[in-house]
Amino acid sequence: MTVSATARPAAETPDVAGLAHVGTVSFLAGRITPVGAFWVSLAGGVALARIGSRVGARGGYGASLAVMTETVAVMGPARISGPVTQALSAPLLGAMAARGRGTAALLAACFAIRLAHYAVLTAFFIAVIVGGIDAYVDSYDRVVELTGGLLPSGATAALVLGLLSNLAGAVVFSAVQVAVYRRALADAAPVDGAAERIPSVVAAPARSARRLVALVWVVVAAWCVMLATPAWPVLAVVTAGVAAGTAAARGEGRRSMRLGAGLGVALALGALGPGVLGAVPFDDAARRAVRALLLVASAAVVQGIAGPDGVRRLAAGALHALRRAPGAREAAALAPGLRADRRVIPASLELVARVREAAPSPRALTAAVLTWVDDEARRGPGAR
16 A cells, blocks of 8 residues: 555554544534534544554454444434445445555445445335335426426336436445545555454343343334334334333433434424325325334434443344354454543534535545544544
8 A cells, every 4th residue: 555755653553443433433423413424424434444454344344333333322323324334335445445456446346335325225215204116206296297397207207316316426425435535545654563453352241231132122023013014003002112211211311312303303204295295195194204203213212211331232232142243353342442432522523613614625625534533543532
């Protein structure tokens, strides 16, 4: 890997824990900020790409899993899809770059991961939120009619335009992501000696997590029933359960539930759209809207009752059960350092501020992101 003339000396090279801290801060900030989320989350992708370039894809994905788990522990499931593409692609791209793969190969890998992610989100939106292909096409045709026929109508037009928008987004964001990663990897100071290694030890889960595991299975069962039969009696029972769970939530967990409520309301409004447009019966749209709200609310209830520490215990139990899976041991080794991190919130706010203050150009935003990554990685987790 080529190192630029501006690289810092090896003594200042942040360790893997410092880079994982950067990933946690960045992904949290990206989920919180309403503007510039891609650029904010890009900082975490840079950190994970650097980890992947040092310890390989397996260790990189272990770090990615630890980072994503910690963000869920802190703020629940709200807007988790934002940084997921970075979390899925950055370790692989970093490892590929370290093996000397060129820009075209990195672009192809990043594009494939992004497009797959977009496809999953689109399928979920059409099947669960809108109510199926027919409802999606009818809603699209209704919008075309209301806008005076500015766009072509029909099923082919609706599906092709949706596909083209996903392709365009995947191309643009992949190009930016790979360009920034390659610059970040080139600017990184070299690591002396053999490649770093992340310890691979997974402790047995605490017995206190068993009740939380049971709660998770109850929520999963509720999801399955709602997805299979979104009838009003079913939704009423789940609503009662969510209300009881909300009353039982406490402290930090309860505060994080408010963020989940915002996501649930947004999805519910999206589900109501086809009914308001007259594309589907309003009763069907209303049931899907309530279901969308409950899908998010029930997940938030788990986080609310468990609290950050409870979610971490759940994650530790899951990693122990999956300890033979690639990356699980590395994730378990990094997680304790992230959960004790005192700088997560102030550093998140600092990152958001730097991105907002940067000039609205790719060059300025890239410089702001990479400067913050270097500064924060050197400070590391727990710094005051």
